Amino acid sequence: MVVCGDDGLARRLAVELREVYRRRVTLVVPADEAEEQVADRNTAEPDTVSGAAVLPLQVETAASPTTAALLRAGVDRAAALALLYEDDETNLRAALAARRLNPGLRLVVRMYNRKLGHHLEELLDQAALVAAPGGDRTVLDASTTVLSDADTAAPALVATAIAGTSKVVQADGLLLRAAERSAPGRGEVPDPGLCTLALLSSTTTDPVGSEGSDASGTQGPELLPDDRAVRGSAGRGTVVLEAVRRARRALPPRRLARRGAPLGELFSARLRWSLAGIVAAVLALTATTAVLTEADPVHAAYLTLLDLFSINDPALEESSTRQILQLLSGLVGLALLPLLVAGALEALGTFRATGALRRPPRGLSGHIVLLGLGKVGARVLARLRELDIPVVCVEQDPDARGVPLARDLGVPVVLGDVTEDGVLDAARVHRADALLALTSSDTTNLEATLAARALKNDLRVALRLYDDDFATAVYRTLRSAHPDAVTRSRSVTHLAAPAFAGAMMGRQILGAISVERKVLLFAVLLVAGHPQLEGRTVAEAFRPGAWRVLALDTARPESRSPDLANTGHDGDHQSLLWDLHPGHVLHPADRVVVAATRRGLAELLGNSPDGHTAGTGPR
16 A cells, blocks of 8 residues: 655554554655654564564655656555645645556545545546446445545544534434533433443543543543443443434535624724713703703704704804803714714724624633634634634634635634734633644644643643644643643544545545544445454444444445435435344345444454455455
């Protein structure tokens, strides 16, 4: 297999394919990235879990994925190719070149532009069909997969920052939620949902439990437990799968934006109070005129307004009372004129600034401060606004990807370096509920987190860090320093790499959710060719800690949709049966949805030393 990229995701995916799926991998990276490869990764080494030898990693250097570079990496003979460059156009050009070199190649392409990615899948699949007109259509469906690391990681990052928010997986027109539930109290019976996906680890020093990982042993979270383990899990929280609702078409950004400009944004609070004072003065003068001159209220109001706008004749022949009232009305009129001019200028400035970035309102509180509006930050912002959660963004680059989205959604943005004094104060972080530090710099995220902690000690914090080991160390340190606050650290490459690896193996990945520092995958499989599933009941096919059958596609094979994640938006396609009887027998023609750990999915696929996967067909 060949992995091409220019950042940490490529290296992480190469490690995932070698250590979990036991694949021979050629990594193509720029020269500066190649220098960061650890020397001993080019030699076989034993796996820490199974003791089996890990195949060596071959590293090729190339500034860009040209045709010559792809040939040097052996793309013309490879089973699969991952194109993970940050630039969509680079991935697009390389994918077209790779399809010409090897029409049967399985392609996994990283694309930020989802609409372009969908068209790219259709184009490359059609090219493969033209090159091999007699090919198996089911194999063709998995020949090109377009994924976004930002989309994969965004649900976990949002759920980390928001108490009670869950990870969402979309399948066959349903939005399924993996909800974290705290340990039940004495005498309480927990709701198991559709099934229990994991048991959470817990300690008394962290308000929301410890961050267990693969290295935590029995103290960490337990994925896919059986009923016996669930019954014996007193005092531990759980992650359960529950059906939420049918999926709807995503609203365009402007549908989520504010409808019109409210009065509070057209005129400042000081101007509104001043106008209110003028109106009160006019009413008082009208009432005084009606009482002292014995005029009817309507005539008194008319005289007051004439005096106010300097239209009435001087009251030279009138009584002294009338003259004094006329002078007072004139003074009020003098105060009214600059207020009218100021109001007109403020309204004009507001309408001119409708396409500009909003500033955080002075009284804002209970919001989330989002640092960084790059690829990941933009996706997280969109999900937060879909949940109608107030957000204030901080971004140093005015041309960042997410700045136009924030403008369309009407989200306040503070432009500036988050490490400078006053920037976090401008974002009202001292009155925020949570901080999401998602810039591309680990040091910036860490520095911003420490600065925010100084402003608000109990602030809920989730920060994005490049290396997962470093993220674990940072989490433990911050938890020890602030035991009463919720702190989470997440590595985007750690969250996204398992989904990309599953797609490299030719499997449709519906989604990936994080369970503390572990990752659980939702994949679609054909039962045929998998001895662990074929001919077994649902209960017999369940292997605790490895995989579990969640749903069965009840549609006939010829009428099945190739992509379960993008069907049923209007509710007219519902073929997945989630409430499966344990005694239901799985037949070879069935298609199932499974939840699996990284190593469980690798074992379930039945990897062979020659690089083929059971049930996929020859490549």
